[in-house]
Amino acid sequence: MKKIICIALAVTALLLAGTSPSHAFRGGHGGHGGHGGVGVWIGPGWGPGWWGPYYPFSPYYPYYTEPPIVIQQQPDTYIQQTPQTEQPSYWYFCREPEGYYPYVKKCPKGWLKVVPPETPEDGEEE
Structure with missing residues (x-):
């Protein structure tokens, strides 16, 4: 019987030793290292503080981000x-003084519309 009690106490001590690191949040005292200590636990542990260690950081305020603006452009139409029909171009001729516009600026007797001569295209010169 004595042997069973010794084994039970040894198992209990090992189990309790395994729980101490779970209560050492960052070494205690703000993460600057902790102090050694021995605790005695009796019962299921539902007393004050059974919910776990205090979380030392303050909660942050949520930052609202606006959703991105998406503009779907219509395809170019x-x-x-x-095709426009080409309007015939005219030259304007004056008889007195004799010459074409813009070389002659004023024509007292009126301008004559003249169809310009056909100019040969490149490579068709005579």
């Missing part, structure tokens, strides 16, 4: 223009 291309509207094809109908």
Whole structure:
């Protein structure tokens, strides 16, 4: 019987020794190391402080972040223009004084519309 009691006390001592690191939050005293000590526990441990060690840090205030702004752009639409018919260009000729606009600035008798001569394209010169 004595042997069973000794084994039970040894197991209890080992179990209690295993619980002491769980109560040593960062070494105690603000994380600057702790002081040794021996505690005696009797009962299931539901007394004051059974809920665990105090959390030493103050809670932070939540920071509200706005959701990102997403703008979905519409695809570019291309509207094809109908080809414009080329307006015939005219030269303006004056008989007195004889010459073409813009070389002659004033024409007292009126300007004559003249269709310009066809200019040969590059490579078609005679």
